[in-house]
Amino acid sequence: MRVKLAGLLAGVIFGFVMSWAQLTDPMVIRNMLLLREAHVFLIMGSAIAVAAIGVRLLRVAGFRSLLTREPIGWAVQRPERRHVVGSVLFGAGWSVLGTCPGPVAAMIGEGKLAGLIVGAGLLAGVAAQPALVRKRAAERSRVELSGAVGL
Numbered sequence: 243m244r245v246k247l248a249g250l251l252a253g254v255i256f257g258f259v260m261s262w263a264q265l266t267d268p269m270v271i272r273n274m275l276l277l278r279e280a281h282v283f284l285i286m287g288s289a290i291a292v293a294a295i296g297v298r299l300l301r302v303a304g305f306r307s308l309l310t311r312e313p314i315g316w317a318v319q320r321p322e323r324r325h326v327v328g329s330v331l332f333g334a335g336w337s338v339l340g341t342c343p344g345p346v347a348a349m350i351g352e353g354k355l356a357g358l359i360v361g362a363g364l365l366a367g368v369a370a371q372p373a374l375v376r377k378r379a380a381e382r383s384r385v386e387l388s389g390a391v392g393l
Contacts, residue, residue, distance in 0.1 A: 245309045253347065260345035261352060268340030268356055275337070324378075335363060 263285055264270045274282035299305070300314050307314055336342050339356050341349065343364055349357025 257348035261348045266345045266349045271340045
């Protein structure tokens with residue numbers, strides 16, 4: 243329960259910051275993509291810098307989660323086709339709607355229609371994901387079987 247409350251509090255703070263920084267306004271995003279405004283790039287750059295420093299500290303010091311005390315670890319993966327496809331879909335959605343999924347809850351809270359559209363797209367992606375995983379697993383097993391038969 244403590245982890246869920248901490249997540250809720252972090253989400254509320256994140257949504258407030260997104261709204262305060264005007265990252266829920268499609269015109270701000272459009273002007274950023276047209277290189278007319280730099281403040282969104284500065285916000286993203288500062289977030290990347292803070293995250294890079296934090297990740298480096300976590301890797302070097304071997305810290306544990308503050309809430310669950312579990313060790314923090316991750317595996318590095320080579321980019322795959324699914325990563326490229328996901329990136330293209332993300333970029334296409336961002337360019338069509340003028341917003342990214344990050345501030346979707348803040349946008350819905352502000353009553354913006356684009357937030358509902360982005361939210362619906364996210365829900366559709368989450369709903370489709372299990373079927374895509376099953377399809378990919380079936381393709382891999384079929385390839386493995388065909389390789390074994392060819393021996």
